[in-house]
Amino acid sequence: MSDHSSHLKNLSDLNPKKLEIIEFVISNCQGKPLELILPDLMAAASRLSEQGLSFTNEEISVIMDSLKETMSPEEQQRIDMIRPLIM
Secondary structure (H helix, E strand, C coil): CCCCHHHHCCCCCCCHHHHHHHHHHHHHHCCCCHHHHHHHHHHHHHHHHHCCCCCCHHHHHHHHHHHHCCCCHHHHHHHHHHHHHHC
């Protein structure tokens, strides 16, 4: 599994609940196809919403960049194409 901590260092003053959910999404979704990642990402956003929080564009980028590290070039290209739709 890839070390995603370098991506998380880019986020300043991260809410501990957000950090926990971001780390969970990254570890749970690495190696999955994009079709399975999107529902997990939506579920994580919903969990945050229940707590009155939401992902920032920067946080979504960190998640996507971390997940791309274990994807094939084709999957990386697909995620880059949908990134504007989810940010």
